[in-house]
Amino acid sequence: MSMIQSDLLLGQEGGAGYTIPRSLRFNSSDSAYLSRTPASAGNRKTWTWAGWVKSVATSENPHLFTCTTGATDATYFRLWLVSDSIRVSNYNNNLRQTSAVYRDPSAWYHIVLAVDTTQATAANRIKLYVNGSEVTAFSSSVNPNQNDDLGINQTAAHSIGATSAGTATLSGYLADIHFIDGQALDPSSFTEVSATTGQLIPKAYTGSFGTNGFWLKFADNSAATATTLGKDSSGLGNNWTPNNLSVTAGAGNDSLVDTPTSYGTDDGLGGSVRGNYCTWNPLTGAITLTNGNLDGNSTGGAWRGATGTAGVLSGKWYWESTIQSTDSGNYYGEFGFIKTTDITGAITFPSGMNGIVYYARNGRKISGGTSVVTSSSGATTGDVVQVAVDLDAGKIWFGVNNTWIDSGNPASGTNAAYTGLSGTYLPTIGVLDGGKCNTNWGARPFAYTAPSGFKALCDTNLPEGTITTSGTFTGNALADGPFVYLNGVPTAITINGNAVTFATHADKLSNGFKVRTSSGSYNTAGSNTYSVSTTGAKLKYARAQANP
16 A cells, blocks of 8 residues: 555544644745645635644744635735734734743644634624643733634635735645634634543544535545645545645655654654654754754855754654755764753754764764764765664764765764763754755655665654753853753753743743743853752653643
């Protein structure tokens, strides 16, 4: 059975057996979005939109679901994100704008918007849910009049991932999108709480869809057409047209197996096991990240870097980065791992922060700031840099185009670039002005098969581990403070003995916390201590977090 045929059979089971086979990545610089114009109007008073969202960059004011073809409240509607909040807007008003902010890039959010303007109670006409819970705190809230027709479900162009004009496009991932025409539903129609992990998981929707309802699984990636990638699986044939979305193999492939359900067996080929994949973390450096936080580049004549979103303490792991452009013919790039306790503020060039890396410009390996000549002459545009780490044995290897440096062999454990690794490590990258690369942790096929026994960096493969509950970090006295990796969600923290108010002093994340203040009480330049008194889920199971 082909991969495409296999994908099409997935996502049919109810309850804990329900699986989401693929997500669709939207890249703002590609102006990528989905479009559809209904042939007839549906219910413009009552409907529900539900979907999974990951790694949304809110700097571009991305739009999840819109119809913006008229300059009136009855012809203009959008569900969008701006300044880290979720907004529901007609032409003249922010009908809802959340007080909470949503800036956790390392896991999946589930969002439900339920509209029913027939409700006599004004506050019940628009309801918003995130991760299964109703949002009740809004910085702006304006109720539509009873029985108002809203902009959705008119016979005009609708968009997913942009405004109807194809602007303000989304950077991030969407999965398992439902639209229910004629019913205002809560999250229990689409999700449930796992009896095993206590976390929100998808379940099969079993109700009717109405006239213009649809279910987008993004499971058929045989072509980027309305009957394949944009196919409606509700049975109604309300397909969506992909615009500037690609299923061509390689870095530009927008059909990925990064999904909110974790399942499958890792065959080493990439693009197989499903789950929440590691990406580059925009909270850890000044590097410019695009393509779902998989592409990294630098401008301004300085080193810029990042770490990955998933850390590892044990096991065997493999990933690749393909060099896409260079600076004056030389690729000043570093690829490898960095120990979480060695991270001090924003990542610039990892080798200067005790990162263990391969330096693409001259093929050297670097650890603790010491550069060593290897058998490699370096890497340039089009080359694939490979990283394999065995934290059970404490070893790391680097390769280029399937040739491991110094005759290394990760599969047999011989001729490692470095030995003696111990502790929790994050993938890391550093690039200089003009350099750009695309990284693959296995959410699409690898250029080269992973060494035997080595796995993709995906929550399905991750061991549970434990959540770190105390330690120190190096502060920078800036409002953009350091990121601290914990392997899970902190739900109550003190820093330097001071209680943390989330969204003010720090953000809780699915993998740790991010300091958000320059106050010396929480982010003094130099050493700071933290203590986590209560925790949520471990990263392996966690959903993206709202703050506060």
